[in-house]
Amino acid sequence: MIDRLSLRTRVLIAISGAAALVVAAISYAVATRDTDLPLNHSVQAATLQGQRLLVVSDRKLATISATDPTAPRQAHAADCVRSYAAGDTTVCLRPKDAWTHTLVTMNGNLSDLKEYKLPGVPSRARVSASGRMISWTTFVGGDSYTSSGMSTRTGVIDTSNGAYLPSIEHFRVTREGKPYRAADVNYWGVSFAQDDNTFYATLATDGERYLVRGDFAAKSVETLAPNVECPSISPDGTRLAFKEAIDNDPLKGWRISVFDLATKKVTHLSETRSIDDQPAWLDDDTVAYTWRATDGVPSIWSVRADSTGKPKKIADNAESPAPIS
Amino acid sequence: MYLTTVTTPTPPDPAQPDPTQPGRSGSVRSRVTANVVALGAVSLVTDISSEMVAAILPVFLVLNLHLSPAAFGAIDGLYTGGTALLRLVGGYVADRTQSRKLVAGIGYGLSAVMKPALLLAGRSAVAIGVVIAIDRAGKGLRTAPRDALITLSSAPESLGRAFGVHRAMDSTGAFLGPLVAMAVLALTADSFDAVFVTSFCIALFGVLVLVLFVRDHRERVADAPRVEFSQVGRMIARPGILRLLAASSILGLVTIGDGFVYLILQRREELGIAWFPLLSVGTMVVYMLLAVPLGALGDRIGLRTVLIGGYVALGLVYVLLVSPLHGVVSLVLVVVLYGIFYAATNGILIALAGPVIPEHLRTTGIALIQTGQALAYLVSSVAFGIAWTQWGPRIACQVSASAVVVAIVASLFLLRTSPNSDNPEDNTEEVAS
Numbered sequence: 001m002i003d004r005l006s007l008r009t010r011v012l013i014a015i016s017g018a019a020a021l022v023v024a025a026i027s028y029a030v031a032t033r034d035t036d037l038p039l040n041h042s043v044q045a046a047t048l049q050g051q052r053l054l055v056v057s058d059r060k061l062a063t064i065s066a067t068d069p070t071a072p073r074q075a076h077a078a079d080c081v082r083s084y085a086a087g088d089t090t091v092c093l094r095p096k097d098a099w100t101h102t103l104v105t106m107n108g109n110l111s112d113l114k115e116y117k118l119p120g121v122p123s124r125a126r127v128s129a130s131g132r133m134i135s136w137t138t139f140v141g142g143d144s145y146t147s148s149g150m151s152t153r154t155g156v157i158d159t160s161n162g163a164y165l166p167s168i169e170h171f172r173v174t175r176e177g178k179p180y181r182a183a184d185v186n187y188w189g190v191s192f193a194q195d196d197n198t199f200y201a202t203l204a205t206d207g208e209r210y211l212v213r214g215d216f217a218a219k220s221v222e223t224l225a226p227n228v229e230c231p232s233i234s235p236d237g238t239r240l241a242f243k244e245a246i247d248n249d250p251l252k253g254w255r256i257s258v259f260d261l262a263t264k265k266v267t268h269l270s271e272t273r274s275i276d277d278q279p280a281w282l283d284d285d286t287v288a289y290t291w292r293a294t295d296g297v298p299s300i301w302s303v304r305a306d307s308t309g310k311p312k313k314i315a316d317n318a319e320s321p322a323p324i325s
Numbered sequence: 326m327y328l329t330t331v332t333t334p335t336p337p338d339p340a341q342p343d344p345t346q347p348g349r350s351g352s353v354r355s356r357v358t359a360n361v362v363a364l365g366a367v368s369l370v371t372d373i374s375s376e377m378v379a380a381i382l383p384v385f386l387v388l389n390l391h392l393s394p395a396a397f398g399a400i401d402g403l404y405t406g407g408t409a410l411l412r413l414v415g416g417y418v419a420d421r422t423q424s425r426k427l428v429a430g431i432g433y434g435l436s437a438v439m440k441p442a443l444l445l446a447g448r449s450a451v452a453i454g455v456v457i458a459i460d461r462a463g464k465g466l467r468t469a470p471r472d473a474l475i476t477l478s479s480a481p482e483s484l485g486r487a488f489g490v491h492r493a494m495d496s497t498g499a500f501l502g503p504l505v506a507m508a509v510l511a512l513t514a515d516s517f518d519a520v521f522v523t524s525f526c527i528a529l530f531g532v533l534v535l536v537l538f539v540r541d542h543r544e545r546v547a548d549a550p551r552v553e554f555s556q557v558g559r560m561i562a563r564p565g566i567l568r569l570l571a572a573s574s575i576l577g578l579v580t581i582g583d584g585f586v587y588l589i590l591q592r593r594e595e596l597g598i599a600w601f602p603l604l605s606v607g608t609m610v611v612y613m614l615l616a617v618p619l620g621a622l623g624d625r626i627g628l629r630t631v632l633i634g635g636y637v638a639l640g641l642v643y644v645l646l647v648s649p650l651h652g653v654v655s656l657v658l659v660v661v662l663y664g665i666f667y668a669a670t671n672g673i674l675i676a677l678a679g680p681v682i683p684e685h686l687r688t689t690g691i692a693l694i695q696t697g698q699a700l701a702y703l704v705s706s707v708a709f710g711i712a713w714t715q716w717g718p719r720i721a722c723q724v725s726a727s728a729v730v731v732a733i734v735a736s737l738f739l740l741r742t743s744p745n746s747d748n749p750e751d752n753t754e755e756v757a758s
Contacts, residue, residue, distance in 0.1 A: 028519065029512070098517075099384050
């Protein structure tokens, strides 16, 4: 039937079709403009009492009270999607445009110090207790979405000399006691120990996700235990808080847990909801983490690190908790 | 019937002279039929649509929907087989019903509808996985009927150029997609929803162009041989087809995949982060620029020669990945050779295969070759991963380069006869049965 139409008619239909679609696309863009969520917290400079947390709220840095969810927040101008702070160093993973992000280091007043390029989409950021070692993880897409999934990229910055290591994927691997190499090695969720050289991280390869202990100077890692993701070392250096995939299957969600480095014993904490976050220790007995509701809105919670007690909400509409002094 | 269409670029329809048929003089377009240009335009528009979504998908899934890529990746492996099966079924149905345009159209339409569906899928990893699976199924469904239509709309002596024009237009769309996405984001203050909706509108326009300007290749029902499933088996058993399937699968087996090539390149050159995406962009630009010249060259010196030349370029890429040559020179060489590989093989293989496959089973035959290659890619990437684990990337590359040499020798042997030589009698026999 269409073959019977003259070329002129077909061109006219094509042009009117194109015009209609352009109008449709533009109307949609205009209609949905400025529908950003209103800020639902008070923006005011207040002196916060007691322990404070640096968090990300509505993609901006904010400082909140670690103990009183109703206390006023201190909002900052800095745009960040992930952040962490320790020692004198604050790190912020910041959108540069719609699809590129940068890592920005900041001083105690949260003013920018240095900017580093990042590949892909920010996932994790950590600073060692001394403030010296910064680590980050991003998701890097396939070449196109017809090729398979996403991989991670994990890098480290040594702020003492500014050395920037864009990836740790070339580190030597000892897997279950044997030297190992594979193209599909992926790391995420790094946490540096007190000595600023030993680190813990997740190593995924061959369908398994391992806890590894790394030696940064020696550029090597060794696997310690399976099914441990996003480790976070406790202030006393004896335990790791982490997320454990339920039945070793990430599709079933994650249980927030603690791994004892001396006994290798795993303790499930009393939070039973699925938590996809790298936990942060508030003190030697308490960890904080982000829980995300089904509508995507994050909130920060804390729970005792020994399977007792109940999860307690610290802040609505906030994520990426980092204790600051 | 078959013999006449082999020598005629478009199906002659005396009652209705084709107004889209350009005069046969001079320029590139005039040597490529209007139908091929129309199919190229559909691919160009559709690739803009799909690549603009591909460009923002990781950010959208991870930062906007807060999906864990671990959950997302787990779904990913499940549907490769399903897509392959659908491609074969689609090819057979297109031949049986003589509706290549309709089957291709359903494929384009499915992918178009999945753009807004991505928005509606919400934060469910499963729903998003299903939407992406359907999108890919649409791609699998449309490729074979589209390529069959190109072969049926072109004279055999200009098939190389026809596929060159089509693939150049296709990759131009892929190149423009991310730029269009960038423009939409800039105009809408970073509204991802607007990118999906714009992508949907562009995809619909692609379907409209297909409906309006692409002509199906139908024979009169009385003349058309009935396509039975048993014919597919007999077609595969024919020496010409069997050799072609074997050669394309063997060649597929030595293709380790973009991911590995770029990964090794990035590691050995310690490429800065900003440079990394330029590797695939550079390869695509070379592909885009060389598709037409290499296709035309294939028409002059033989498609087989150009195809083999493409695999020589691939072998050189593997050699360069382990060579002592470093720095900008080696990077540029790899990108240029890799682009040549794509331009000399992607469309050329189908251009070479088309005339060998009987016309009434053309779509099924092309679907078989494409599925064979897709499965070979899967095997080769897994094998390369294992080789990497066993021996490290260096030896894995050396083994791959040696495998390319073996594959080239094997395919020279398999493709040794001129592709058209065993057609006429075979075909009449097929029609009679």
